[in-house]
Amino acid sequence: MRLLAKETAIYGLSSIVGKFLNWLLVPLYTYILAQQSDYGIVTNLYAWTALLLVVLTYGMETGFFRFANDKGNNPTTVYRTTMTCIGVTSLLFAVVCWFFRGQIAGLLGYGDHGEFVGLLAIVVAMDAFACIPFAYLRYEKKAVRFAVLKLLFVFLNILLNIFFLVLCPRWQGSSLISSWYDPDYGVGYVFVANILATGIQTLCLLPTILSGGKAERNFSGELLKRMLRYSLPLLVLGVCGIMNQTLDRILFPFLYPGEDGQVQLGIYGACFKVAMVMMMFTQAFRYAYEPFVFAKQKEKDSLKAYADAMKYYIYFSYLIMIGMVVYLDLLKYLIAPSYWEGLRVVPIVLWTYIFQGIYFNLSFWYKLTDKTQWGAWFSLIGLVITLVIQVVLVPKYGYMASAGASLVCYFVIMVLSYVTGKRHLVIPYDKKRIAIATVSCLLVMAVYYAFNGMGTWTRMAIGTGLTAVYIGAVLVMDRSISSLLR
Numbered sequence: 001m002r003l004l005a006k007e008t009a010i011y012g013l014s015s016i017v018g019k020f021l022n023w024l025l026v027p028l029y030t031y032i033l034a035q036q037s038d039y040g041i042v043t044n045l046y047a048w049t050a051l052l053l054v055v056l057t058y059g060m061e062t063g064f065f066r067f068a069n070d071k072g073n074n075p076t077t078v079y080r081t082t083m084t085c086i087g088v089t090s091l092l093f094a095v096v097c098w099f100f101r102g103q104i105a106g107l108l109g110y111g112d113h114g115e116f117v118g119l120l121a122i123v124v125a126m127d128a129f130a131c132i133p134f135a136y137l138r139y140e141k142k143a144v145r146f147a148v149l150k151l152l153f154v155f156l157n158i159l160l161n162i163f164f165l166v167l168c169p170r171w172q173g174s175s176l177i178s179s180w181y182d183p184d185y186g187v188g189y190v191f192v193a194n195i196l197a198t199g200i201q202t203l204c205l206l207p208t209i210l211s212g213g214k215a216e217r218n219f220s221g222e223l224l225k226r227m228l229r230y231s232l233p234l235l236v237l238g239v240c241g242i243m244n245q246t247l248d249r250i251l252f253p254f255l256y257p258g259e260d261g262q263v264q265l266g267i268y269g270a271c272f273k274v275a276m277v278m279m280m281f282t283q284a285f286r287y288a289y290e291p292f293v294f295a296k297q298k299e300k301d302s303l304k305a306y307a308d309a310m311k312y313y314i315y316f317s318y319l320i321m322i323g324m325v326v327y328l329d330l331l332k333y334l335i336a337p338s339y340w341e342g343l344r345v346v347p348i349v350l351w352t353y354i355f356q357g358i359y360f361n362l363s364f365w366y367k368l369t370d371k372t373q374w375g376a377w378f379s380l381i382g383l384v385i386t387l388v389i390q391v392v393l394v395p396k397y398g399y400m401a402s403a404g405a406s407l408v409c410y411f412v413i414m415v416l417s418y419v420t421g422k423r424h425l426v427i428p429y430d431k432k433r434i435a436i437a438t439v440s441c442l443l444v445m446a447v448y449y450a451f452n453g454m455g456t457w458t459r460m461a462i463g464t465g466l467t468a469v470y471i472g473a474v475l476v477m478d479r480s481i482s483s484l485l486r
Helices: 002-023 025-032 036-057 060-068 075-099 101-108 114-139 143-170 188-204 206-210 221-255 259-274 276-296 302-326 328-334 337-362 364-368 373-397 399-421 431-450 456-477 479-485
Strands: none
Touching: 025 143, 025 259, 025 328, 036 075, 036 101, 036 114, 036 221, 036 259, 060 075, 060 114, 060 221, 075 101, 075 114, 075 221, 101 114, 114 143, 114 188, 114 206, 143 188, 188 206, 221 259, 221 373, 221 399, 259 276, 259 328, 259 337, 259 399, 276 302, 276 337, 302 328, 302 337, 302 431, 302 456, 302 479, 328 337, 328 456, 337 364, 337 399, 364 373, 364 399, 373 399, 431 456, 456 479
């Protein structure tokens, strides 16, 4: 558990620092971009890239960990086979999207900006390919190198955004800048910055791409067939899962059309970003936990380790949520005041991320037993729930229905995974302590909201005290948590 906590901290440092720095792009965009609808374009297109990234990796990242930890396989052969397969499909995707960028942009409602689609297609292709070298770094427990490369992208992306959106407009008088810079291109420079930063990161990954140790074969067709049989059900799971996360922003322009819809999407996207701290923690935990699970599965105490990991994840996720709610009056200054009307979605999004993280923890029963079809079924059920709520309620209630759809979706599939998993792999979750932590969290939140009518600083002071109460309650209830902090 200490090793898992240490690696989660390293991945978390890169993820939290990186996401926080990227987070700072939100105020840049909301204060600099000419209209709220411009940020709506960014929100919509990046929702598509998240979906496409899952499609282009088609479960092979998890498949790599599963087969690289199998003693019957050479990890180097698994690595190079996986990388070759992902590399070919990513290249084909980039070429096709570039040649048909105008038609694709027209279908999405951005017919005048086909280059946006072309640039993002190349970015997604490079990111999909890079997933495997990054997975290999995690497999090799090179968390520091992983973190450095992830942060490199973040710093480059931020610097390039500042250069194109802030500095270039001020330096237009310079012949060196005016010869190529177009001030009317506006939001397009967001995508230009992204492709430049991604390209440099990919070049820095070359030593990892070319490494992997010795192997009799660099590519195995027979191994690839076995990996695809394992991974393709995860593609359905992944596609449905990411659609459950991004469908609200993908469908919103179609369900709430017109300029007002783009404005509402921009507000929702900006406020959604305010809740990203919870996603950062969940992602950091995932980076450390996935290789940990597959490496641990042969040991006698593996099931207890999985149960402990779930318990600690819930403790810390509740703490983050309480802190986010208590200090929301400060966090709101990350976005322009014209976006503040959407802050009411933040608690809903935080609960959604918690349910999503718990579901991720629960998902390992079907990954470890090679019954990944269950994950596909759960995700399909979640997708149907999300789709129905979106279509029925978004035209009437706007982005609040979008946020609620994700919350209901993840709550339902979390419960389904837990109930079904008990029949296939019995993991001794500490239900008593988890229940006490949940009740404590809900009580703290209820007491905090009871003081809603008071002044901002008074309310934050009360919230700080309530946060300390929650921390104290958890430490008294479960003294084992102190071992993680040694």
